[in-house]
Amino acid sequence: MKGILFVNLGSPDSPNPKDVKKYLGEFLMDERVIDVPLWARTLLVKGIILNTRPKASAAAYQKIWWEEGSPLIVISERLKKKVQKRIMYPVALAMRYGSMTIKKGLQELVDKGVDEVLLIPLYPQFAMATTETILVLTEEIRKANFPNLTITDLPAFYNNKGYIEVLSDSISKHLEGKTYDHLLFSYHGVPERHIFKSDVTNSHCKIDKSCCAKPSSAHEFCYRHQCFEVTRLVAKKLDLKPNTFSTSFQSRLGFDPWLQPYTDRTIERLGKQGVKNMAIVTPAFVSDCLETLEEIAMEGQEIFHEIGGDNFTTVPCLNDDDAWVDLLTEWILNWAEPEKLPV
Ligand SMILES: C=CC1=C(C)c2cc3[nH]c(cc4nc(cc5[nH]c(cc1n2)c(C)c5CCC(=O)O)C(CCC(=O)O)=C4C)c(C)c3C=C
Numbered sequence: 001m002k003g004i005l006f007v008n009l010g011s012p013d014s015p016n017p018k019d020v021k022k023y024l025g026e027f028l029m030d031e032r033v034i035d036v037p038l039w040a041r042t043l044l045v046k047g048i049i050l051n052t053r054p055k056a057s058a059a060a061y062q063k064i065w066w067e068e069g070s071p072l073i074v075i076s077e078r079l080k081k082k083v084q085k086r087i088m089y090p091v092a093l094a095m096r097y098g099s100m101t102i103k104k105g106l107q108e109l110v111d112k113g114v115d116e117v118l119l120i121p122l123y124p125q126f127a128m129a130t131t132e133t134i135l136v137l138t139e140e141i142r143k144a145n146f147p148n149l150t151i152t153d154l155p156a157f158y159n160n161k162g163y164i165e166v167l168s169d170s171i172s173k174h175l176e177g178k179t180y181d182h183l184l185f186s187y188h189g190v191p192e193r194h195i196f197k198s199d200v201t202n203s204h205c206k207i208d209k210s211c212c213a214k215p216s217s218a219h220e221f222c223y224r225h226q227c228f229e230v231t232r233l234v235a236k237k238l239d240l241k242p243n244t245f246s247t248s249f250q251s252r253l254g255f256d257p258w259l260q261p262y263t264d265r266t267i268e269r270l271g272k273q274g275v276k277n278m279a280i281v282t283p284a285f286v287s288d289c290l291e292t293l294e295e296i297a298m299e300g301q302e303i304f305h306e307i308g309g310d311n312f313t314t315v316p317c318l319n320d321d322d323a324w325v326d327l328l329t330e331w332i333l334n335w336a337e338p339e340k341l342p343v
């Protein structure tokens with residue numbers, strides 16, 4: 001029987017410093033997130049970050065935590081339930097980090113008689129720190145625990161026509177009647193090094209003004225290209241005028257160069273340039289989470305107001321939007337019942 005496994009990033013079990021420390025420890029010790037040799041990663045994560053960050057991080061989580069739990073987990077659960085209502089195949093949800101493990105998710109499906117899984121990483125763009133780490137770990141778990149299971153993964157859908165339509169419609173719906181002079185597309189950042197490492201051609205990515213716009217086989221795994229494409233395709237769909245929208249990257253950690261321009265500096269720059277009303281959308285995330293609810297909706301807004309800006313509107317992620325649920329259902333059925341696809 002066929003079954004579906006959604007995988008998202010994960011959250012701590014609670015917003016208390018102890019649980020946040022445990023979660024950050026697992027997350028940041030992933031070699032595809034902090035991609036330095038084990039000794040250096042251990043020194044950095046266990047010696048420095050875990051002694052300094054959990055308290056501040058826990059305080060941030062406390063600001064956005066819901067009665068039912070972490071917004072990212074609660075929203076992912078809602079999405080799963082809505083998709084499950086639309087299809088007969090069992091659907092499970094797992095997280096790359098934290099208590100809702102991929103192993104538990106696969107076990108849940110296997111217990112229901114599933115032997116063919118469609119794995120859906122909940123990220124529109126490919127990145128070594130998100131999709132790749134999910135695929136690698138899932139394969140390790142499959143080999144060790146479920147050798148008879150067949151797993152197919154849904155590739156990055158950043159340029160899928162249906163996805164761009166659903167995202168564009170959601171932006172229009174949320175900005176209807178709102179005044180804004182500039183729409184900022186803010187994506188989670190990654191260290192520049194990650195982009196070079198994922199370059200399958202070993203020569204294409206330059207992180208300059210043009211490489212991501214030139215056609216290349218490298219783009220199948222280029223997070224930077226895929227982010228710029230989402231902006232370009234949505235801007236085209238919404239007929240946004242030049243200079244009324246731009247792309248930036250948020251959540252930088254550490255001292256290495258990350259993808260630029262940085263979101264906080266961009267908000268500041270736009271404010272200084274006289275933008276009084278800005279809107280912001282975060283298409284690297286399909287579910288609202290710490291990075292959208294705290295870093296953008298709270299910190300970003302504060303930066304904008306401090307610089308003299310007036311209205312700061314955040315567009316929610318797709319979350320459990322019905323059009324998004326319908327699109328996921330369509331992709332699942334295309335995989336599960338290819339014989340029903342129009343010829
Ligand atoms: C080196 C560090 C990090 C990389 C690389 C990274 C990439 C990356 N992350 C997301 C999505 C999310 N990240 C979230 C939180 C978060 N991310 C990092 C670090 C890196 N992320 C940290 C330390 C944290 C924890 C919070 C903090 O202390 O600041 C979240 C939110 C999780 C939640 O519980 O709400 C998401 C989602 C993507 C998409 C990405 C690369 C493309």
Ligand SMILES: [Fe+2]
Nearest residue numbers: 188189251291
């Ligand atoms: Fe992150």
Ligand SMILES: [Fe+2]
Nearest residue numbers: 205206211212
């Ligand atoms: Fe590029």
